[in-house]
Amino acid sequence: MVNLHLAYTGKINPPGASPVLNRDQVWAGLQRKIRFAQEFVPIIEGCDVLEEKDGVVTRVVKFKPGFGPGDSAKEVVRGYWPSWVDFQQEDGSHVRNIISDGSSGDLDDLHMTYAFEFRFPKIEEGSKEADEQLKKLKETSKKAVESSIDAIRQMVIDGRIKE
Template sequence: MSKLSFAASRLVNPPGVEPVITEAQLWTGLQRKVRFPTEFVPVITSCEVINDTGSKVVRSVVFRGGATAREEVELHEYTIAYFDMLETGIRITNVVSYDEEDRLVLTFSFAGGIPGYDTSASGAARPSAKELNKVIGPGVEHTIQTIRKMVVDGKLA
């Protein structure tokens, strides 16, 4: 069985939620997530940026429990951030897009595995989309909520 791959999307500005996050604010927040992931990803306890060219960041992150990972992050302005975990081959992608009604959407995709959620060794059946969405979706929601709080607090213009 191959390693799990999955994507989950969420509306950035669902009806009634304030303040409305702009595309520029969302992108600025995602750039901050690349360089300061501890503010966005609770399982990351520290991050050292090794190299930063603006569009490519090499970083070393430490996860709760002490595991470390070296990641290369490639940024394509306003649309895509690729997070390549060098030791595992997992690629996490954050995508900014618009739905058919021109509403801003954030998607996280995992290719080649979902950290901490791998069934390949056990031979278990692939979890349902509903189950996987419960694993990935909250991370998307947490990132949006963190960015919204940063907008409220004046940390993102």
């Protein structure tokens, strides 16, 4: 079994981005992502909410073939305003979506980080397959962060997320 750990950080408001997003809008986007993951992450093709209770959401996400650690994952999701959302999977895999400030604290220095801990019980530590999976996950994590920021920006533009 191998556990793969990685993270990717993207700038929420790079030069020229319009509209400029604030923390409340990004947080609203992450709250929507809990229930409609497929609108944010290209490798997810569906999301079914099983239960919402006391701010905790239990859901099942379905991955596009060949992109997830399996075909689907059952997750318990908790939000920690104003900074992160945790996605805990049944197999022990864990994803955290983090909103963070850069050193200036300005909106153009706001960042989104996705941190991943994926468990692959059928892959051996140090194997070529583990290296290939890590490379694939690095590409996927970059796309996940960037597509989530793009989706939130589009939702602000079209009114699904209010300013």
